[in-house]
Amino acid sequence: MPEGKIIKALSGFYYVKSEDGIYQCRGRGVFRKNKITPLVGDDVEFLAENNKEGYILEIKERQNELIRPPVANVDQAILIFSAKNPDFNSALLDRFLVLIESNHIQPVIVITKMDLTEDSDVDVIEKYVHDYESIGYQVVVTSSKKGDGMDQITPILKDKISVFAGQSGVGKSSLLNALRPELELETNAISKHLGRGKHTTRHVELIEIAEGLVADTPGFSSLDFKNIExxxxxxxxxxxxxxxxxxxxxxxxxxxxxxxxxxxxxxxxxxxxxxxxxxxxxxxxxxxxxxxxxx
The missing domain is CATH 1.10.40.50 (Probable gtpase engc; domain 3)
Structure with missing residues (x-):
């Protein structure tokens, strides 16, 4: 039976990448009966009906899973936070870090938009970088517009499944576009009235970047601690x-x-x-x- 990995979920279809190509698959009825939902990142066995379509028969045991966003077998979470516009938010970063740590996923902190900072802002950001690095977190400081820091991110992504997540409007899509320009992912400027960006990513998909797979997601729609005692x-x-x-x-x-x-x-x-x-x-x-x- 052929095996593959779900790289995209959209409108009830699961796109499975195998050695022979990408198949558009549906899940077996038994999954619904047992309340099992296939997730992007799942390793699966499937039945190919032809060279383009098939049915998922079995979902392999998961290393881990996130519910919002729905991704399985994640190696690391790239947490994107901007230095400015919106301002760096350590409380929100710590909330993300707790949620990622609780799912036994390795976090990497990326601070974007350094090109928007003034000298006083740089001092503040450098202090936070020092603090988080002293705890043991890996921190990368970037500017997508200038291309600064991109060479530090690419080796981090190699051979791993990574989730890009963070506060809305911090430049997740811009960063992905900088890493792989041909993606041309949709980006929206920050709304000055709302002080936040509009969500531009509407489904979960694993994208090949820097010899790894990156989940560009709609973000964490739930940031509560309901599963933590x-x-x-x-x-x-x-x-x-x-x-x-x-x-x-x-x-x-x-x-x-x-x-x-x-x-x-x-x-x-x-x-x-x-x-x-x-x-x-x-x-x-x-x-x-x-x-x-x-x-």
Whole structure:
């Protein structure tokens, strides 16, 4: 039975790339019956009816999966945040990082639009770059218009499935166009009235770029922490995770508990105050979440 990878999902069809080409496939009825949805990135077995069409028969075990955007077997998430227009938002970046970490996907931070910055902006961005690199994250600073930083991104993409995600209007499509100009992906300028960009990507598709596959997606339509429990949140802040065994009490949430190694590290500036404040904000958001009831 031929095997392949779903590279695009559109209007109920799944486009499977195999050694023999790309087949437009439908899923078997049993998938709907078992409430299984094939995802872009899935490795599948399929039955070819002719040299262009077929049916997906089996979905191989997934390494991981994202629901919004719907992509499976992701190796890394390229988180795109702009230095200006819109301004760099560390709280939103930390929210993305927690969600990516919780899905066991490697994050890479890319800061775009450096060509729009002034000297004072550059100082701020350089401080954030230093902070996130000291935590252990890979950070690339770019300008799609000038072409700066593109040579650093291409080796990151090789032989991997990457999701490009980030705040609307930060230049995801512009960055992809800079990496592969013939794509000519639709881009929209920031709406000055709304202060944000319009979504220009309407379906998920894996695009071959720099010897890897990149999922250009409509973005994360859900940025809540509905699948993260209070006790888990610390594990998605790497600089906290390495210190949790030093807390006096097991299960410490690092709020008011005595002998907390995390709070001590914040006082010593070993953990940045803004990161800790974001942790507390996310913790309260999870605490206020409506309880889930199993059916």
């Amino acid at each position: 209070l006790e888990e949140l610390t594990f998605y802040f790497p600089e906290m995770k390495t210190r949790i065994n030093d807390c006096k009490f097991r299960g410490c949430l690092h709020v008011k508990e005595p002998g907390c190694a995390i709070k001590e590290a914040v006082i010593k500036d070993e953990i940045k105050t803004y990161r800790y404040e974001h942790y507390l904000s996310f913790l309260e958001e999870i605490r206020q979440r409506k309880p889930r009831y199993e059916r």
